[in-house]
Each structure stands twice: as structure tokens, then as C-alpha cells.
Amino acid sequence: MDYSIVSLSLDKLQSDCLLVGIYENQQLSPVATAVDTLCEGLLTKLIARGDIKGKNAETLLINNVPHENFQRIILVGFGESGKVTRKLYRKALAAAIKVVKESKVSVATSALLDINVENVDTQWLTRQNIEVFNDAIYLYSKTKVCEEMPALQQLYIYADKLVSSQAELGLLQGKAIAKGVELTKQLADLPGNICTPTYLAEQAIELATQHEKLKCEILEESDLQALGMGAFLSVSRGSRQPAKLISLFYQGAEASVKPIVLIGKGLTFDAGGISLKPGLGMDEMKYDMCGGASVLGLIRMATLLNLKLNIVGLVPSSENLPDGDANKPGDIVTSMSGKTIEILNTDAEGRLLLCDTLTYAKKFNPEVVIDMATLTGACIVALGRVPSGLFGNDDALCEELLTAGEVACDKVWRMPIWEEYQDQIKSNFADLANIGGPDGGSITAACFLSRFAEDFRWVHLDIAGTAWRTGAAKGATGRPVPLVSQFLLNRA
Structure with a gap:
């Protein structure tokens, strides 16, 4: 169009x-x-x-x-x-x-x-x-x-000619955001047998060819092993599809300007692993990579507008399937940070991808880090499908996202990650557990991630309830691309 x-x-x-x-x-x-x-x-x-x-x-x-x-x-x-x-x-x-x-x-x-x-x-x-x-x-x-x-x-x-210059700027922004949302929806709507981690990596490589300021790097499982990403790699053990860490580097500002790091969960299909999900509605678990798709959409938006920002997009991509070699409840893995994690539920795998990617993000000396993930069904229970859940360790950064959400009509609601919740992810056998029980599931998931984001300003967006529609209108929504686009425009 x-x-x-x-x-x-x-x-x-x-x-x-x-x-x-x-x-x-x-x-x-x-x-x-x-x-x-x-x-x-x-x-x-x-x-x-x-x-x-x-x-x-x-x-x-x-x-x-x-x-x-x-x-x-x-x-x-x-x-x-x-x-x-x-x-x-x-x-x-x-x-x-x-x-x-x-x-x-x-x-x-x-x-x-x-x-x-x-x-x-x-x-x-x-x-x-x-x-x-x-x-x-x-x-x-x-x-x-x-x-x-x-x-x-x-x-x-x-x-009217009196406002045509404003309209022209709105035209450029609107087209770029729309293209970003469109790419996000196209990737997210694909079935898991087509949109594998390898396919997602190929789309990132293709995207990088479209702009001179954009570069792409794909880390293979051997690279992840060398980096010590034991949490990330444990998720793909039950899959025949190799895991990938997709990195996109957009340099729109001077090299000395600290980058904004965007991380998107890229789980191209989630059966739950050994902690198998119920069969009804499992087809929708192809949408568990909406966060990763959103990162690609946001990078596309940024390049179309030539935003004067430095942006690093990271998409940890894998599948989560049951297999004889898959994670088992009770297994303990070692993350890139050195923290050990007891896996009490293999269906809480997204945080295992994200925690190692958060640790990896530190190497870029980020200005801020924003992760986007269809992380918890508990967020849908708490907030429904209207706002995305917003968690963060910096009040000013959280306020920026709240304001951007109001302007973009892509709302978020701030949730607590108080110290009291951290007790729920204690483990008798590891530094922390990957779930915190039935109470406050979206909060304890964010608390888990916060343990790997202590060295930078960080926001976590739980988009489980907003990234796709269910029922007769089933399909990806493209959120939170409008929200984060507005945040980036404000920054630029």
C-alpha cells in the first residue's frame, strides 16, 4: 500500500x-x-x-x-x-x-x-x-x-498547506512504523516448521543488506558454548533445530554514543519441553517469537527513518520440545553470568534464553536495555490483553516507556519487582530457580530476569497478552513495535 x-x-x-x-x-x-x-x-x-x-x-x-x-x-x-x-x-x-x-x-x-x-x-x-x-x-x-x-x-x-510540513514528517514516521509492524506480523504469523531459528536468522541477514548502517552477526551453538551460555543452550537440547543468537547492529550516531539494546525472545515454537503444554491451543505457541520478530520490525523502522541512534538488536532463538536429551525438571544449568539455575519447570524456558542474552548485552556498554517477550500466561491473568506488563529497575526509564505508550496508543502498565518477591525464586540446590510458584508468576519471572540486569538500566515488557489475538481473529498484532518506536523517536 x-x-x-x-x-x-x-x-x-x-x-x-x-x-x-x-x-x-x-x-x-x-x-x-x-x-x-x-x-x-x-x-x-x-x-x-x-x-x-x-x-x-x-x-x-x-x-x-x-x-x-x-x-x-x-x-x-x-x-x-x-x-x-x-x-x-x-x-x-x-x-x-x-x-x-x-x-x-x-x-x-x-x-x-x-x-x-x-x-x-x-x-x-x-x-x-x-x-x-x-x-x-x-x-x-x-x-x-x-x-x-x-x-x-x-x-x-x-x-492544508499550513500544516503540510508536519504532515510530511508524520507520513515518514507512519510509513516506517507501519513497515516495522508489518514485518513483525509477517514473521510471527508463519508456522513453526517454516519460521525456525535458522529462518529467523536468514531474515535478519536479509534485513541487514537493505541499509549501509546495519550489520548482522549470527552466533551458532558452538559460539554460545564458548561464551558459557548454558541456560540458553539447555532450551534447544530437545530440538533438532540449532539455536541461534541473532545480533543486529545499527549505527546511526557517532560510535562513541552508547547504544540502546533491544532484546526479543525468539522461541519459534514452544511445546513446553518435558513439562508439556496441553494440546488445546498449542498451535498458538508459534507466536512465542513475537518479541524477536518485534526487534526485527523495530530495526527496520529505525533504518527507514535513519534515526540518529545506535541500536543493538539481540534475538535469542530456539525451539522448546520434549526429547530424550531435553531439560528435565530438577536439572541445574549454569548461565553465562556464572549463576546456577534449577529448572523446576521446563516450560519456563524464555527466561533461560533471556538471562544469558542480558548478560551478553553488558559487553555493548548499553545506555539502556529493553527486552520484549511473550513470557508468562500469568501476565494475561493479571492484565488481560489490553496493556503489556512493564517491569524495570529504573523509574525514569519506566516513565519514558509509560509516556511513549500513551502517545503511541500501545499501552503498558507498570508492575512491581519488589525485593519480597525474590524469595519465591530461591532454590535449595542452585543460586535461583526458574519459577517462583503459582503466585505472581509474571512478577517472579521479571524478578528472575532482574538478577541478570543489575549492571545497567533495564526494562522488561511482558507481551504475552498483547502480541497476538486469539479466537476467530487469530493473528499477530505487531505490538509492542508502536510503543518502542515512539520511545526511540523520543530519544532520537
């Missing part, structure tokens, strides 16, 4: 499908008012007839338009004027794109930058048009024949 800004005067604008806004008190937006004049008061007549009230996400498709430049008009409701939040704006956009898709048009024009949304500017509004539309037209087609591909191929975003 292609996106561009158009700043013609309305009387010269041509569109197969023009989107304009209306508020709940049946008040037309400024652009809609001008369009109404060009269309001989048609919109006003339809409003007076009660065809649309302007409630949030309410839409009205008008096919018979008395102006030759407009083939169709979609009135989009935004709710009460002066009370449109970021969330409500995106909700209305999602309703609008649904109607556009159903109308089968190949080209549409969004004239929705004149909606008054609390605490945002034209740049943000433009970005959201692209992010929401691109998310809605995404269609998985790698392993199936899609009889009906989306007709929409081009979205023009109408911007």
Missing part, C-alpha cells in the same frame, strides 16, 4: 472515496463543511434527515455525490467535539477503513487531519492514519491462497 500527502485546494481535489469527519452534535469538521458547500449542502441534508448522528466510529457511505470530483464520500463520526481522545480517534479510523475495504475502492483520500484531538498535532494524526489503515489491510498469504486481496492500494492524506 502506498501513502502520500495531497495539499490541493478542495475544489481541485479528486477522489474515488473521500473521508471527512463529523462530531456527535452533528457538527461537521472544517473540511467536511467545505465539502458540503461543494456538494450543494448534501451532507447537511443527510444529517438533518437523521442518517448519521456523529457518534464515535459511526459511519455513513454516500455513493451518489453531486460533485464530479468525488465518487464517494464517507462521513466518519468522532464523538463529542472537544472530547476526542487518541484512543477514540484511532477507533473512528478503524471504523472508516472497514467501510473503505467493503466499498472495494483502490484509491481513497483521508481528510481527517482537521479533527481536534486532545494533546496531539498534525504529525501524530497523519501517523495514525497510516498505522491504522496499514494494520487493517494486512493479510496473511504466505501459506494460503487468498481469493480476495484488499482492493485498496493508495491512500492520500489531505493536509
Whole structure:
């Protein structure tokens, strides 16, 4: 899908499908008012007839338009004027794109930058048009024949000349974030027999060829063995697929600038190992690499925008399967840090990948480290599927992520990692255990990781409830790419 800004005067604008806004008190937006004049008061007549009230996400498709430049008009409701939040704006956009898709048009024009949304500017509004539309037209087609591909191929975003420079910046950001989300979803939706650790590594290598400031390094199992990554390597013992540590290096700033390290759990399939998961819903465990896919998506975003940052992306990738050589409950492994870990449950494997990768991250002298992982079902129990869980050892860094989440509409909720919880991961036979019992499972998982992140500012994002949708709409969401993208934009 292609996106561009158009700043013609309305009387010269041509569109197969023009989107304009209306508020709940049946008040037309400024652009809609001008369009109404060009269309001989048609919109006003339809409003007076009660065809649309302007409630949030309410839409009205008008096919018979008395102006030759407009083939169709979609009135989009935004709710009460002066009370449109970021969330409500995106909700209305999602309703609008649904109607556009159903109308089968190949080209549409969004004239929705004149909606008054609390605490945002034209740049943000433009970005959201692209992010929401691109998310809605995404269609998985790698392993199936899609009889009906989306007709929409081009979205023009109408911007007044006074704000066109802001709109152009929003266009660049929106396209880059949308491309990052798209890559994340494409990788995450692939089945585990295609998207193996080797396949994921190959995609990282391919990504590195697309930008001169990006380099890729793949560490094989022999390299991990030499580094002493006993925790990481223990996870892949039950798999015939070799583990990989994927490293991407983006240098957008001077070499002396400390990098932001992004770590993403890349477990391409998780059967639970010897602590086997129930069969029902196990197919969704191909999504256990959404954190790793997100790192690749974020690197793609950063390169497209040429962000003036140094970023290191680390993706520890493996499978977790039952086998005669697989980890057993009660086994003790030695991590790269030298800490020993008693494996009480082999299905708590993500933290074994991450703990060694956190130790490895120290070598880059990071400014901050952010890890993203579909780590615990307990996080879904605690928070549902609305916010991602946020844990961290630095209040200022956590606040940065909370603020970025609000702006990006990709929310997080901060969870505690108080000292009292550390007692739950004590072991009689090792330095620590890999689970802490049934209480506060997402917290004790974060406490476990915190023991390997003591030497730098660190945030852990538990995205188990937000990285994919289940049920009839099953599929990857691309989160937390918008959240971390906003964090990186703020930093840049």
C-alpha cells in the first residue's frame, strides 16, 4: 500500500472515496463543511434527515455525490467535539477503513487531519492514519491462497498547506512504523516448521543488506558454548533445530554514543519441553517469537527513518520440545553470568534464553536495555490483553516507556519487582530457580530476569497478552513495535 500527502485546494481535489469527519452534535469538521458547500449542502441534508448522528466510529457511505470530483464520500463520526481522545480517534479510523475495504475502492483520500484531538498535532494524526489503515489491510498469504486481496492500494492524506510540513514528517514516521509492524506480523504469523531459528536468522541477514548502517552477526551453538551460555543452550537440547543468537547492529550516531539494546525472545515454537503444554491451543505457541520478530520490525523502522541512534538488536532463538536429551525438571544449568539455575519447570524456558542474552548485552556498554517477550500466561491473568506488563529497575526509564505508550496508543502498565518477591525464586540446590510458584508468576519471572540486569538500566515488557489475538481473529498484532518506536523517536 502506498501513502502520500495531497495539499490541493478542495475544489481541485479528486477522489474515488473521500473521508471527512463529523462530531456527535452533528457538527461537521472544517473540511467536511467545505465539502458540503461543494456538494450543494448534501451532507447537511443527510444529517438533518437523521442518517448519521456523529457518534464515535459511526459511519455513513454516500455513493451518489453531486460533485464530479468525488465518487464517494464517507462521513466518519468522532464523538463529542472537544472530547476526542487518541484512543477514540484511532477507533473512528478503524471504523472508516472497514467501510473503505467493503466499498472495494483502490484509491481513497483521508481528510481527517482537521479533527481536534486532545494533546496531539498534525504529525501524530497523519501517523495514525497510516498505522491504522496499514494494520487493517494486512493479510496473511504466505501459506494460503487468498481469493480476495484488499482492493485498496493508495491512500492520500489531505493536509492544508499550513500544516503540510508536519504532515510530511508524520507520513515518514507512519510509513516506517507501519513497515516495522508489518514485518513483525509477517514473521510471527508463519508456522513453526517454516519460521525456525535458522529462518529467523536468514531474515535478519536479509534485513541487514537493505541499509549501509546495519550489520548482522549470527552466533551458532558452538559460539554460545564458548561464551558459557548454558541456560540458553539447555532450551534447544530437545530440538533438532540449532539455536541461534541473532545480533543486529545499527549505527546511526557517532560510535562513541552508547547504544540502546533491544532484546526479543525468539522461541519459534514452544511445546513446553518435558513439562508439556496441553494440546488445546498449542498451535498458538508459534507466536512465542513475537518479541524477536518485534526487534526485527523495530530495526527496520529505525533504518527507514535513519534515526540518529545506535541500536543493538539481540534475538535469542530456539525451539522448546520434549526429547530424550531435553531439560528435565530438577536439572541445574549454569548461565553465562556464572549463576546456577534449577529448572523446576521446563516450560519456563524464555527466561533461560533471556538471562544469558542480558548478560551478553553488558559487553555493548548499553545506555539502556529493553527486552520484549511473550513470557508468562500469568501476565494475561493479571492484565488481560489490553496493556503489556512493564517491569524495570529504573523509574525514569519506566516513565519514558509509560509516556511513549500513551502517545503511541500501545499501552503498558507498570508492575512491581519488589525485593519480597525474590524469595519465591530461591532454590535449595542452585543460586535461583526458574519459577517462583503459582503466585505472581509474571512478577517472579521479571524478578528472575532482574538478577541478570543489575549492571545497567533495564526494562522488561511482558507481551504475552498483547502480541497476538486469539479466537476467530487469530493473528499477530505487531505490538509492542508502536510503543518502542515512539520511545526511540523520543530519544532520537
